[in-house]
Amino acid sequence: MSRSSASLPEAILLTVLLTALGLGAAVPGAAQDPPAELSLPDLNGFVASRLRVALEIAGADSLQAGTINIGYDPGILAPLPPTLAPGPLWQSLPGIWGASIPADSVLRIAFSTSDPTGFVGSGVLFTFDVDLIGAGTSPLAFRSILLERTPDIQLPARGRDGSIAAVPLVVDATTWGRVKGLFADPR
Numbered sequence: 001m002s003r004s005s006a007s008l009p010e011a012i013l014l015t016v017l018l019t020a021l022g023l024g025a026a027v028p029g030a031a032q033d034p035p036a037e038l039s040l041p042d043l044n045g046f047v048a049s050r051l052r053v054a055l056e057i058a059g060a061d062s063l064q065a066g067t068i069n070i071g072y073d074p075g076i077l078a079p080l081p082p083t084l085a086p087g088p089l090w091q092s093l094p095g096i097w098g099a100s101i102p103a104d105s106v107l108r109i110a111f112s113t114s115d116p117t118g119f120v121g122s123g124v125l126f127t128f129d130v131d132l133i134g135a136g137t138s139p140l141a142f143r144s145i146l147l148e149r150t151p152d153i154q155l156p157a158r159g160r161d162g163s164i165a166a167v168p169l170v171v172d173a174t175t176w177g178r179v180k181g182l183f184a185d186p187r
Helices: 008-020 176-183
Strands: 036-039 042-046 050-063 065-071 077-086 095-100 106-113 119-132 136-149 153-155 157-160 162-167
Touching: 036 136, 042 050, 050 065, 050 136, 050 153, 050 162, 077 095, 077 106, 106 119, 119 162, 136 157
Parallel strands: 036 157, 042 162
Antiparallel strands: 036 050, 050 119, 065 106, 065 136, 077 119, 095 106, 136 153, 136 162
């Protein structure tokens, strides 16, 4: 006894159902969600100073969780995970977030909200500080981006990398006050 294949309407229904659940291929001609775009800035600063970096998102649509990995040059900058702070998109949402730096020169950011709507819109998702520890230009490069809508529906996303250029601070009469402020005894 041979098994018959599904009729065309059943096959289309199955494809639509699997796609809606995030388990199947896209249906030809069906509208797809545009990807959210994460972006990092291009910044300049002096060696031995600290900069605040804004991680922005455009086109968030019911974003409820994510993991973002950002690569950098450890000879030029040192991210400070405890300075990770939520941006305005978090103001009315309950959530948790955190950052860590494993030994592979990647800043890892993870976040989640229990709000059923999640993040919708555009703006600053997080800020974090970096110390400039050497001269040169360091990339702020997205190594991976995983954005999700619960339960386990991956959202399309792309990243626009940034960079930080750190230049030595020349000590002369015009910069002495800044240098003194960086290294002076706070007492």
